[in-house]
Amino acid sequence: MRIRHLLLQLLKAVALPIVLVTIWWVASADSTSFFWPPLSEIVKTFPETWDWDRIQHDVLPSLARLAIGYTIALVVGVALGSAIGLSRTLRAFLEPTLEFFRAIPPPILVPVIAVFAGYTGWTGKIITIALGCLWPILLNAVEGVRGLDEVLVDTARSYRLRRRTRFAQLVLRGSSPQVAVGARQALSIGVIVMVISELFGANRGLGASIVQFQRSFAIPQMWTGIILLGLIGFALSVVFRIVEHYSLAWYRGLRQADRGA
Amino acid sequence: MTSTQIPGATDVTDPATDPATDLALDVRGLKKVYDGQGRSVEAVRDLTFSIERGSLVCIVGPSGAGKTTLLRCIAGLLGITDGEVVLDGERVTSPPAGMAVVFQEYGRSLFPWMTVRQNVELPLKEKGLRRAERRRLVDEALAAVGLTDSEDAHPWQLSGGMQQRVAIARAVAYEPTVLLMDEPFAAVDAQTRADLEDLVRTLWKRLGVTVLFVTHDIDEAVYLGQRVLVLSNRPTVILEDVAIDLPDERDQLETRSTPRFAELRHHVYELIQQAKRGHRPDGEAPA
Amino acid sequence: MTVAVHPTSTGARRGTGRGRDAVPGALGLLTVVALWEILPTAGVVNPEYLPPFTEVASALADQLGTSTFWTALGQTLRGWAIGLAISMVAGIVVGMLIGSSRLARELTASTIEFLRPIPSVALIPLVVLLYGSQPKSALVLVVYAAFWQVLVQVLYGVADVDPVIRDTARSYRFSRWARFRQVVWPTALPYVVTGFRLAAAVALILEITAELVIGVPGLGQRVGVARSSGATDTMYALVVVVGLIGVAVNASARTVERRVLRWHPSVRRESA
Known part of the structure; x- marks a missing residue:
């Protein structure tokens, strides 16, 4: 019974994707359109396009820059966000400024940072990714710290928890669900900025490669790039979810308990 | 502070030792005024009471009597405007080492x-x-x-x-030296509540800890306490310090059905009603 | 007694008590402006990289006097608004259709979860091939990115309908349309509005991206032009304008949200 149920769920999950891919496959099979090559051709092109050399010199560096920029944004965002969230004065002082910086679409930072660091090289790209990811994390950390339960804060005070313990056990843990919301937004922004930061000047990288295919009219290769980028976006969101699933298990339980009551 | 004995009561709080040295908690002239937005609210006016080591004292008051404010002041969670709170001979300015608080919002x-x-x-x-x-x-x-x-x-x-x-x-x-409980059972169902009340009595007796129990429930206060401090409405002062001369062994059924329990309950109930109508101790200007 | 009552609601957005914070907030902005003026002037930052605020301000004033600027501003706003409108309508219609059937929800869940995180910038090469630097290119990217935000929120909203209310409506033999109008739509509305707010911000990001990268006419394109012609002060001036548009978009979306949510006792969570 259980197994049948699981099988049914699996069937429901894969049914539509199979149908869609089949339609694409069949519809494009005899395609002579320059822009829409047959899916079979795209699939055939995939392994030869993304060989080890390309992965090593384009894909991995892009992902490494994303990881570094994202990590910087996470650390700085949580640290600054906690400080701002804990201080009413700081919050009042900085809030409009932060609102402004948050509202700037991150890709527009690419030319601005390029003024300082140029279009090529890692530094400018990492700074751009970090700056793009920073604001959602920072602002959500502020909200999270501000929304800490005051009974819990009182409890920590009355048991004389030390500053360090209070920060680690109360502030960081307590704001983590809200920080996760910001971190998820930041991840999709990070991928966008990762791609955009490679599109100007002479560059290598995942985004640069895809645009290079397009400019040289290597259409099947371009399609494999689009698919690869899509797979990476999907994979990152899966990884994020797994991390969130384990680190915020308590929060899910708490919310379920609240709803049940 | 007025310490009245109602008729028929025998003195159960007979201090065998020098009370000054055997106080766990001493609150003198506590006053709390909230300042904000150009107007100030006097929440607690002038509170003085003390709790002997090892005793169990309940505080009851009408809703809005400043019970939580008082408790937060004693716990050192809230700064006080005037007066002092002394725990174990030390003035409380921030949460002290010898105090533990049980809040109403357990969750x-x-x-x-x-x-x-x-x-x-x-x-x-x-x-x-x-x-x-x-x-x-x-x-x-x-x-x-x-x-x-x-x-x-x-x-x-x-x-x-x-x-x-x-x-x-x-x-x-x-x-802790003193265990503060802020309406701890206000949000649990009636049966659980009775169990928890007995748990508090048991722990108190077994561990010899001093308990200050704040509640809005008159029955609970009379059932649990050795003394019940009745608060006025805001700005808060103590209306009366009622000694509860029920036997030490308490039982949810037996104790609550004794005539003496009914008398005490009746007395405290009347005090609360007076407090709600704005009655204040002699010579006190109403709010 | 409770003198200091803190709202413990999790999703309530800031917005009240703003007036009180206006003075320190303005001071904060002034500080940023002052630093922006002093750092390049004093040579701490190379003024060729970051021109002092006053220079940027005068470049901005120059821009305000040109018709190119106003045309570009109009193009950006138009692209943003059209893209947002299309994705709102599409997101609501598709979301309601899928959401109203359990089977449809289960069948589409995995596909949505797969397509949603695909970065819309992956489509840049494709739209360049198809439409070049026409506004259509930007439109495709904007709609793709904003659509998912709306769709997902609508699905949450439809799923949130109280089963008791749904059963009540059925037992009184409400018509399908009446059930939608009286039960589903009011429940989903707060989510729709949240989707609108998220989509509005994402749509602006993609519109600017398309202008900057593909050269679709608009402010983003002007930023690219200013950058490549070495007019750093103009570039900063335009970035500030884009930031201000972003602030305006966020603020107006929040105003819409508050207006609509005022009629709703329930405060919706953004995260979900």
Whole structure:
């Protein structure tokens, strides 16, 4: 019974994707359109396009820059966000400024940072990714710290928890669900900025490669790039979810308990 | 402060030793004024009372009497405008070492990302106790509240009454001089409440801890306390210090059906009604 | 007694008590402006990289006097608004259709979860091939990115309908349309509005990206032109304008949200 149920769920999950891919496959099979090559051709092109050399010199560096920029944004965002969230004065002082910086679409930072660091090289790209990811994390950390339960804060005070313990056990843990919301937004922004930061000047990288295919009219290769980028976006969101699933298990339980009551 | 004895009462709080040296908690002339937005609100006017070591004292008052403000002042969580709170001979300016607080909102005073055991253990770690000592204290405290089997659960997996037991275990393991309880059972159902009341009496007797129990429930105050302090409405002063001369062994059925319980309950009830109408002790200007 | 009552609601957005914070907030902005003026002037930052605020301000004033600027501003706003409108309508219609059937929800869940995180910038090469630097290119990217935000929120909203209310409506033999109008839509509305707010911000990001990268006419394109012609002060001036548009978009979306949510006792969570 259980197994049948699981099988049914699996069937429901894969049914539509199979149908869609089949339609694409069949519809494009005899395609002579320059822009829409047959899916079979795209699939055939995939392994030869993304060989080890390309992965090593384009894909991995892009992902490494994303990881570094994202990590910087996470650390700085949580640290600054906690400080701002804990201080009413700081919050009042900085809030409009932060609102402004948050509202700037991150890709527009690419030319601005390029003024300082140029279009090529890692530094400018990492700074751009970090700056793009920073604001959602920072602002959500502020909200999270501000929304800490005051009974819990009182409890920590009355048991004389030390500053360090209070920060680690109360502030960081307590704001983590809200920080996760910001971190998820930041991840999709990070991928966008990762791609955009490679599109100007002479560059290598995942985004640069895809645009290079397009400019040289290597259409099947371009399609494999689009698919690869899509797979990476999907994979990152899966990884994020797994991390969130384990680190915020308590929060899910708490919310379920609240709803049940 | 007025310490009146109602007719027929015998003095149960007969201090055998010098009361000045055997006070766990001494509150003198406590006053709390909230300032904000160009107007100030006088929440507590002038409160003076003291609690002997090892006693169990209840505070009741009409709703809006400033019970929570008073408790937060005593706990050192809220700065006071005038007067002083002295715990163990030391003036309270910030949360003191010898005090543990059990809040009404059990669900919000436990760390939801920690297990029951971790919740109880955290303050002990902060005290710098060794692992073995911590283990002993946590085990004892959990056993005392009957939660040994739930030590690995998270608080939100437990019922409301059990969550409040965890909070009590945490307070007990902390080995405080004074245990403050802020309407701890206001949010649990009636049967659980009776159990928890008896639990508090049992722990109090077994551990010799001093308990200050704030409640809005008259029956609960009379059933639990050795003394009941009745508060006026705002700005708060003490209306009367009622000695509860019920026998030491209390029982939910027996004690509550004795005539003496009814008399005391009746008396406190009248005081609360007076307080609601704005009655204040002699010579006090109404708010 | 409770003198200090803190709202414990999790999703309530800031917005009240703003007036009180206006003075320190303005001071904060002034500080940023002052630093922006002093750092390049004093040579701490190379003024060729970051011109002092006053220079940027005068470049901005120059821009305000040109018709190119106003045309570009109009193009950006138009692209943003059209893209947002299309994705709102599409997101609501598709979301309601899928959401109203359990089977449809289960069948589409995995596909949505797969397509949603695909970065819309992956489509840049494709739209360049198809439409070049026409506004259509930007439109495709904007709609793709904003659509998912709306769709997912609508699905949450439809799933949130109280089963008791749904059963009540059925037992009184409400018509399908009446059930939608009286039960589903009011429940989903707060989510729709949240989706609108998220989509509005994402749509602006993609519109600017398309202008900057593909050269679709608009402010983003002007930023690229200013950058490549070495007019750093103009570039900063335009970035500030884009930031201000972003602030305006966020603020107006929040105003819409508050207006609509005022009629709703329930405060919706953004995260979900």
